[in-house]
Amino acid sequence: MSTKSQMAQIAPQPPPKPHKTYANGNANGTLANGGTINNNSSSNTAQYLLTSADNNVSSYAKQKLNGRSPCHTPPSTEREQVVMTPKGKTANSTVILIERKLVDEINDRVHVAGGDHTGIIINKDTVKGQKSQTEPAQLSLEFRVFLVSANTGKHSQESRTLRFWFRDWLRNEENQAHVAQDFFKELVSPKDFPRDYVGFIKKIMKLLQKGYDEIQCLEIELRILEETSEPPTRPPREGYIIYCYGDCDRKYEEALLAQKQTGDGDDLMKAIWLDMYHEQLTKHNISYLLFSIQFAVSMDESQFESPPLTPEKVLELIEQAYPNPITPEDLAKDYGWDEQDVILVFISLKERGLIKSMEYNSYTRIHHEDKEIKVVKQMPTMASNKQPTIAIITAQYCEKLAVDAMFENKETFVRYTTVDTDPNLTNSLKKSKKKRRFGESNVYTLGNIGAHRIVSTKLPSVGSTREAMTATGNTTTRLLGTFQKVDYVFVVGVAGGVPHYTDYKKHVRLGDVVISYVDKQRALDNSSGKPYVYIYKTGEDVKTYFPINDSLQQIAEGLQANMEVKRPWETYLKEGLKMLMQKTESDFNRPAANTDKLFMNIGNNEVIEVSHPIGADSVDDVPRTRLHLGPIGSGRDLVRNDSLRLEFAKKYGLLATDVEMSSVLDSIIGNCRESFILVKGISDYKDGTTTRKWQNFASLAAASVVKSIICGMDAPTNV
Numbered sequence: 001m002s003t004k005s006q007m008a009q010i011a012p013q014p015p016p017k018p019h020k021t022y023a024n025g026n027a028n029g030t031l032a033n034g035g036t037i038n039n040n041s042s043s044n045t046a047q048y049l050l051t052s053a054d055n056n057v058s059s060y061a062k063q064k065l066n067g068r069s070p071c072h073t074p075p076s077t078e079r080e081q082v083v084m085t086p087k088g089k090t091a092n093s094t095v096i097l098i099e100r101k102l103v104d105e106i107n108d109r110v111h112v113a114g115g116d117h118t119g120i121i122i123n124k125d126t127v128k129g130q131k132s133q134t135e136p137a138q139l140s141l142e143f144r145v146f147l148v149s150a151n152t153g154k155h156s157q158e159s160r161t162l163r164f165w166f167r168d169w170l171r172n173e174e175n176q177a178h179v180a181q182d183f184f185k186e187l188v189s190p191k192d193f194p195r196d197y198v199g200f201i202k203k204i205m206k207l208l209q210k211g212y213d214e215i216q217c218l219e220i221e222l223r224i225l226e227e228t229s230e231p232p233t234r235p236p237r238e239g240y241i242i243y244c245y246g247d248c249d250r251k252y253e254e255a256l257l258a259q260k261q262t263g264d265g266d267d268l269m270k271a272i273w274l275d276m277y278h279e280q281l282t283k284h285n286i287s288y289l290l291f292s293i294q295f296a297v298s299m300d301e302s303q304f305e306s307p308p309l310t311p312e313k314v315l316e317l318i319e320q321a322y323p324n325p326i327t328p329e330d331l332a333k334d335y336g337w338d339e340q341d342v343i344l345v346f347i348s349l350k351e352r353g354l355i356k357s358m359e360y361n362s363y364t365r366i367h368h369e370d371k372e373i374k375v376v377k378q379m380p381t382m383a384s385n386k387q388p389t390i391a392i393i394t395a396q397y398c399e400k401l402a403v404d405a406m407f408e409n410k411e412t413f414v415r416y417t418t419v420d421t422d423p424n425l426t427n428s429l430k431k432s433k434k435k436r437r438f439g440e441s442n443v444y445t446l447g448n449i450g451a452h453r454i455v456s457t458k459l460p461s462v463g464s465t466r467e468a469m470t471a472t473g474n475t476t477t478r479l480l481g482t483f484q485k486v487d488y489v490f491v492v493g494v495a496g497g498v499p500h501y502t503d504y505k506k507h508v509r510l511g512d513v514v515i516s517y518v519d520k521q522r523a524l525d526n527s528s529g530k531p532y533v534y535i536y537k538t539g540e541d542v543k544t545y546f547p548i549n550d551s552l553q554q555i556a557e558g559l560q561a562n563m564e565v566k567r568p569w570e571t572y573l574k575e576g577l578k579m580l581m582q583k584t585e586s587d588f589n590r591p592a593a594n595t596d597k598l599f600m601n602i603g604n605n606e607v608i609e610v611s612h613p614i615g616a617d618s619v620d621d622v623p624r625t626r627l628h629l630g631p632i633g634s635g636r637d638l639v640r641n642d643s644l645r646l647e648f649a650k651k652y653g654l655l656a657t658d659v660e661m662s663s664v665l666d667s668i669i670g671n672c673r674e675s676f677i678l679v680k681g682i683s684d685y686k687d688g689t690t691t692r693k694w695q696n697f698a699s700l701a702a703a704s705v706v707k708s709i710i711c712g713m714d715a716p717t718n719v
Contacts, residue, residue, distance in 0.1 A: 082208045084201065092224040094197075098204055099217030137163035137219065139180045139502040142611035143188065144225070157226050159611075160200075162187075163219040170214045177502045179214045183207060184501075185600070188608050197222070309337045314345045316692070318355055318365050319397035323414055323441040324460040325362035354585075358416065365397065373412045379444065379482055380413075387485040388446060388455035389716045392492050392706065393476060393664060396689075399493040400443075400458040401584060402699035405576035406707040407447025407454060414443045440471060442478060449707055451715040455483050459664070473663035480671040488552060488675045488713075489668050492706050494688035494698045495632065495658035495680035498649045499598055504613035508628050508682055510596040510694045513569075513705045514656040515556045516678035517629035518546065542652075545665045549675040553629075555712040556677070559705070560627040568711065569625065572704035580700070588696040593623060595693055598685070601642045625701045630655035632678050634662065638687070645686075656680050658687050679706050 080100050087095040142161040164180050186207060187193075194200040201220070208215060307313050318326055328346050332339035346363055349355045355363045367373055394400045404410060417440055445456045457479050461468045480486060497508035508514060547553070559568075580588045600610050633654040638645040645657060658680060668676050681698030684690045688698070 082205050084205060087219075094222045096201065096220045096222075097217065098201075098208065098220070100208070100215075135165070138166055139164040139176055140613075141180060141184050141502060143184075143608055144611070156224050159221075159223045159225055161221040161223070163221070165216045165218075166214055167216050173503065176214075177500070179212065180502055181600070183212050183215065184610075307335065309335070309341055309345065311345050311348055314342065315349055315354060315365075318349075318363060321460060322365045322397050322400075322458060323416065323443040325358040325360075325364045325416065325441070327360070327362045329361070364416075367412070372410075373414055376413050376415055378415065384485075386446075386453065388453040388483050389485055390449075390452055390454045390488045390490065390710060391479055391483060391486040392454060392456040392490045393459065393479070394456065394493050395459045395472075395659065395661070396493055396695065396699065397458065398586065398588075398696045399699040399702070400445075400456065401580065401586070402576065402588065402696070402703040403456045403492055403706065404445050404447070405579050405700070406449060406572060406703050407445065407456075408449070410445055410447040412443065412445040414441065416441045440474060442475065444479070444482070449710045452710055452713065453716070454710070455479070455486070469660070469663040472661065473667045476664045476667035477671065480667070480673065486673065487716075489673050489677075490552075490706050490709075491661065491664060491676065491678045492702050493658070493680060494683040494695050494702070495656040496684050496686040496688050496690075497656055497682035498646075498654050499685060500613065501598075501600055501610060502613060507613045508655050509598070509612055509623065510682050510684070511590060511623065511697060511701060512626045512628060512682045513701050514628045514630065514632060514680045514682065515553070515560075515705070516632050517553050517556065518550065543662060545669065547674060547676050551713075552675055552677040552709060555709050556627070556629060556705075558712065559708055560629055563627055567624075568708045569701070569704040572707045573625070573700055576700055576704060586696055588700045590697045591693055596623075601646065625705075627705065628655050632680060633657045634660050634687075636660055656682060659689060677709070679709070 080102055083099050083101045085097045085099075087097050089095070140161060140163045142159055145158050145160065162180075162184065164176070164183075166176050166179070170176060170179070187203060192203075194203050204218065204220065208218070314331065317331060328339055328342040331337065332342045346355065350357065350363070354366060356366050357363055392403050394403055404412075440460055443458055447454055447456075457475065459472045459475050461471055480489075495514060497510065497512065497514070499508060500506035577588050580586070596612070598610055598612050600608055631652055631654050633645075633648060633652060634657060638648055638657050648654065649657070658678075665676075679702045680688070681700070681702035682688070683694040683698035688695070
């Protein structure tokens with residue numbers, strides 16, 4: 001083609017240099033080449049042009065630009081087009097670039113669409129293998145779909161990666177992430193998610209035409225991962241279904257060909273299909289959106305329903321109550337189970353050596369060091385140099401095991417108190433089997449970490465009920481009253497991570513550890529009050545907690561700063577794992593990476609599976625435990641509602657959320673302990689208790705980080 005017959009273009013502004021480079025994630029974990037943008041007007045590339053209908057900056061951009069100087073005002077989008085350029089294709093992948101450009105005129109080697117698509121122009125000439133230079137993408141998102149072949153009927157899994165470059169005036173990384181996530185949620189909305197490639201491309205172009213002026217260009221990579229003879233047969237998570245898009249056996253090419261012959265159908269889609277047929281963009285159409293849509297059953301509600309009666313569930317409840325004994329009658333009433341069925345499960349667990357019977361038909365968990373545990377009515381008097389100066393509080397049984405695995409020279413004391421009819425009740429109340437707790441059991445394990453004497457305990461129960469909150473507060477108060485030389489308090493265990501879908505460095509994933517820490521930027525923004533390190537929410541009330549002495553946080557900050565070169569917690573984790581493997585039946589190994597599924601809430605109780613941001617911080621493609629410093633949130637409302645939790649996390653900068661423990665923190669502060677810290681291993685993306693798959697490893701990861709912090713402390717001087 002001659003130069004005169006080519007499309008004459010006004011050279012647009014080059015894509016902005018990113019304020020911070022993000023790794024481009026793809027399914028095999030390698031770094032992808034950044035999107036290459038070609039602005040060479042002499043190249044003979046196929047380009048699809050879509051006139052921008054809105055010449056104004058979006059309301060989001062206007063809001064974020066308030067107070068900026070004129071030099072930061074977004075450029076005018078007048079005469080700007082949305083240009084689509086196929087960049088190349090291999091046997092298993094297709095790469096497409098969609099960018100905003102200024103266009104003066106067009107030639108006769110194009111297709112001009114009409115009707116609702118007036119302004120969309122398709123160049124009929126294409127060039128393969130063209131390359132150009134550009135900055136790496138600033139953000140990327142990946143999701144996966146199942147496709148069905150129109151020719152063979154076979155299904156294949158496909159990765160779809162979107163790489164974003166933003167306007168030069170949008171430098172704020174947080175705002176970039178919000179724009180990308182909003183765009184993605186609208187793109188994958190199940191109400192009108194396109195089943196075919198052409199519809200998918202068209203929707204992206206339409207979204208850019210109608211808005212999202214913050215986005216300079218997008219690169220789309222479509223890559224086939226594997227082929228299967230059958231689609232997925234069951235959802236990966238309880239409460240989720242896999243949604244089938246229409247008649248999966250229909251051949252899309254035949255439908256389009258019929259539309260072409262009859263003149264019916266979408267003019268734009270026909271034109272793109274005809275010109276791109278040799279690129280085989282319509283070889284497949286979507287049959288299933290992988291593990292995606294949550295319709296009939298809401299996980300937020302189903303998790304609060306009565307669970308089925310199983311030995312695993314009963315053992316879990318016994319472990320939660322530990323060291324308090326529990327009766328079959330209590331469990332039957334609490335969960336609506338038949339008492340005789342519960343008794344049979346208790347007998348089975350006892351025969352397996354997992355629980356033991358106590359007084360008054362109650363049972364408790366058998367500790368792996370049960371023979372070494374000393375049952376006492378009250379704690380024995382200790383010499384001054386044996387008094388602990390550090391206390392560690394846990395809530396789950398696995399958390400207590402993990403923490404104790406860090407100790408040397410351990411000794412454990414248990415004071416049991418059972419549940420029975422109160423002797424002071426009248427005969428009529430006794431006949432009604434009215435039960436009352438008159439005392440609470442306590443477990444204390446003492447040992448050494450380095451030069452420090454430590455005591456650990458487990459709360460008998462946690463949650464938002466009045467009984468649970470009273471029990472946890474009383475247990476904490478009794479701990480600090482019994483061991484009065486304690487100056488430092490660690491609250492250790494599992495929590496739910498707050499993921500970041502685009503930034504690897506900010507992404508909190510399963511197996512990572514979050515440490516409560518002052519958000520310094522928010523502290524600067526809110527100089528009128530002290531910054532928080534922990535947040536508790538009930539209704540509309542927000543309570544903030546922070547230590548007067550932040551020496552523990554400073555040590556944690558040093559650990560994170562040197563994380564790339566020195567990771568002492570990995571050594572402690574391996575040592576603890578070796579010990580636990582020898583003495584317990586529980587598995588504390590890191591679960592397989594493919595069990596860490598990340599879902600994005602796209603509104604209306606609907607979610608889609610997306611890939612984790614990719615980073616170089618892995619060994620043999622296995623992610624390593626990373627440390628994150630920031631506020632941790634808590635509250636029942638946050639657990640029940642995904643949207644509320646994400647909104648709350650965004651507002652307060654939360655990195656994790658956990659079960660309700662305000663009474664523990666109130667007790668710590670009320671007992672004048674000026675230095676405390678929360679160390680939470682991430683076991684899910686809610687509050688740490690919704691699945692047990694990652695709880696053991698997350699507990700061990702948190703405990704190993706606690707040991708790293710303690711080993712960084714000065715030796716005690718008050719003993």
